[in-house]
Amino acid sequence: MAVIEVVQGDITLQDTEAVVTAANESLMGGGGVDGAVHRAAGPRLADAGAAIGPCEPGDAMATPAFDLDPPIRHVIHAVGPVWEGGEYGEAEVLASCYRRCLEVTDGLGARSLALPAIATGVYGFPAAQAARIAVATLRSTPTEVERIRLVAFDQQAYDLLTAELAAASDRTHVQSDSGQG
Numbered sequence: 001m002a003v004i005e006v007v008q009g010d011i012t013l014q015d016t017e018a019v020v021t022a023a024n025e026s027l028m029g030g031g032g033v034d035g036a037v038h039r040a041a042g043p044r045l046a047d048a049g050a051a052i053g054p055c056e057p058g059d060a061m062a063t064p065a066f067d068l069d070p071p072i073r074h075v076i077h078a079v080g081p082v083w084e085g086g087e088y089g090e091a092e093v094l095a096s097c098y099r100r101c102l103e104v105t106d107g108l109g110a111r112s113l114a115l116p117a118i119a120t121g122v123y124g125f126p127a128a129q130a131a132r133i134a135v136a137t138l139r140s141t142p143t144e145v146e147r148i149r150l151v152a153f154d155q156q157a158y159d160l161l162t163a164e165l166a167a168a169s170d171r172t173h174v175q176s177d178s179g180q181g
Helices: 032-041 044-052 090-108 127-140 155-178
Strands: 003-008 018-023 060-064 074-079 112-115 147-152
Touching (some): 003 155, 018 090
């Protein structure tokens, strides 16, 4: 099982082989995390995104990292759901984003991955629910990735992700302990 850790900081400065950007369907850049990744990777990232896009919500696609500093070699563009109140399958679309990020990373042969809190910015997904979905999906999806780093932009996201990761670990330990007789 992959080691999952939470850090607060800039996703473009992580020591991972791949980073995820919370992209829009065009894959040509946007605001928030996507804008930061595109600025750091340089203009070739938008050109590469345009060449493979569009990308549907719940899916992810990879491009080279261009001007991002090593060890980052890949940018994975994940398109999250726009929050519309939770009645339109948004939770499953978000979970699909995280699963697809791991699948794409596996396909690239990368063993370390940094992910933001997908869809919690301008797409409006409630941050606490998004943290639960992220942690649960990353913990339950089979992968060859060895290290998953959840990168929080601010203290609130860090606190939510850290609490959810701790709660998920506690639930796992309780299940493991109860199975022994």
